[in-house]
Amino acid sequence: MGRALALLLARERLRVGWVTSPALARPSSDPDVRAYALNAKSKALLESLRCWPEPEQATDVLKMQIKGDRGGEVNFRASDLDVPALMWIVDVPSLEARLATAIGFEARIEVLDGPRPAALTVVCEGKSSSTRSEFGVEFEVKPYHQSAIAARLRCERPHDQCACQWFSGGEILAFLPLDGPQGNSLAVVWSVARERVDELLVMDEAEFCRSVEAVSEGRFGALRLISGRSAWPLQSAHARRWSGCHRGESWVLAGDAAHNVHPLAGQGLNLGLADVAALSATLGGREYWRPVGDQRLLRRYERERKLQVLAMDRTVDGLQSLFASEAPLWQAARNWGMRGFDRSAVLKHWMARQAMGS
Template sequence: MEHEILIIGGGLVGAAAAVALKRQGRDVALLEIRPAETDLHRLETGWDARIFAISPANQALLQSLDVWPSESRIQPVSVMDVRGDNGGRIEFKAADIPAPRLIAIAENRWLLAALWRQIRALDIPVITQKAVGLETGIQTASVHLENGDTVQAKLIIGADGANSWVRAQAGIKVRENPYGQHGVVANFTTEKDHGGTAFQWFKNGEVLAYLPLPDRKISIVWSTSTPEKLTSLTPEDLAAAVTAAGEGVLGKLSSLSPAFAFDLVLRRPETTFAPRVLLIGDAAHTIHPLAGQGVNLGFGDVIELQKMARNTADIGAYQFLKRFAQNRLEPVRTMQYGCDALFRLFADETLPALPWLRNTGLDWVNATPFVKNRLIKHAMGL
């Protein structure tokens, strides 16, 4: 088999790249061992505990690919209320920029289903065989499949997630710094209306986020070094713990889904390309979820790829891959280091003045519109 581009991994980032490149007239194939559910009726019930805060720039990408979910499955966020561990507070408001919304909350499986419906509609060949070997060369790269077949391509894109097989096969080393924390996610109904506000608390090195969903529902991400203190609770006790940690801002919460825990690791591969191979999404970078920017960085990779591919005949050429990697390095590192610094600032218990400094810092930024608005626009990808 021969294709111009073979994308390995059909998660949100790989699937978006497949649709974007196919729409440019490229010959794209996708290798995914677990193709996503596309039947919307099966998805109607319940709400996914895996949700994403999507920036306006990435919402525009998804809309241009005709995969943005209907408004009934989207919650616009108009205010972000961030609280420190010693009274510090900062409020980001869409009205300050001004913009109709800061971000929009969307569910993983709805976005994925919409992308996969496009993959089917565009007749993108999907290979479900396991890949067992990768060979890179000057003109092409090849992937050997479990059934003995070989797929040759001018470019192989590794979008196969944080523990990327493509990255390992290409011999790319990765620096991994575990945060010693897990992100615990779960959904709840709320007693009070959230009014489109997202809340975040930095407390004793832990970070708790309430992300609004339509109709008095929220999804939480609680970054903690002791996830079992949450995942082992009964639904009632979990709701009580999350209500208390959130200072009762939305009244009493009731559990809607069990709690899941993900380990949190900062990953920086030494490079994001090799001859005829490119890494995107979590294969190329992972980040602490405190700013909800992981998949946003991955969609940023897709936007850059789409933009650069427009004027390029050979998308797997060394110069193309090098330029792509250079263009993405700064936005990715800025976001990785920014989130890392914020995490460490609030996790540090050793310096006595730090609680005062970080909370005063939040208050200072809150009172300084120029700095505050720059921060909002950066997080929104504007």
């Protein structure tokens, strides 16, 4: 997200210092196994920066199937909504490589190995940001007592451009189609109780695949692990303030440094990219006499984005809580609700549009 922002600000003819931290860089021998579900707005933004990956690394999702734990089911189809795709599943290393190359070609961006005095510092350091703490910003965290395990699998049957999700026993398993329309690989995100994580990470590969097959009801046939397994602890979190002044210098937060949401709806980076689009538009459209570090300007951005992020977080958090309860009454109610929702074209249309960022 930070790289996308640097490119957007350079396009606004601002001079940008891009601060890297080699100590924090992921070794190339350990690539990120995740894939991001990105919406149409994120796609348009990345395309405008010429950083959208090739079709094999950005698979169109034409169908989506969400299953409850007692027969509840919701289906979405791009054709019903009259859109080319519901979302795109983007390979993380490919996207990061594109953004890094674009930064290298941008003369207005200087790569720095440490922070320097600046008219405005944008903190894009992710959820564990040390600069946010240094600036004394309170970060309110609600832990979910769940971790997401991510991995890649080869499946026996082609994915047919369908993304699937199973809500079962408080856990959530998501399959995201990879490698383009003809692909038969999946990015898996499995949100499980913290106590189960270590066991699932070290479990024999065949046994891990059998566990995933059992939850996914053999949807794509036999599965084979084709990557390592990584885990992320999950939380909902919000910075109290997103902008301010520290020792006379202005700062602002964006992306996971400002907010974290549960990945069940695949919205974290979409929200971050919407932050950077809003921030660059605010800075680019400022009155000629306002400096980029003007506090009013930064609060304008903060107000606009906080509202949207809060709405998304409430929705995602509500879904997480609804499916976390194992009480039979809740189980019956939510599965009944899913079936009703699936039959309501108007509600489905509205919900899909929200998730698609339109």
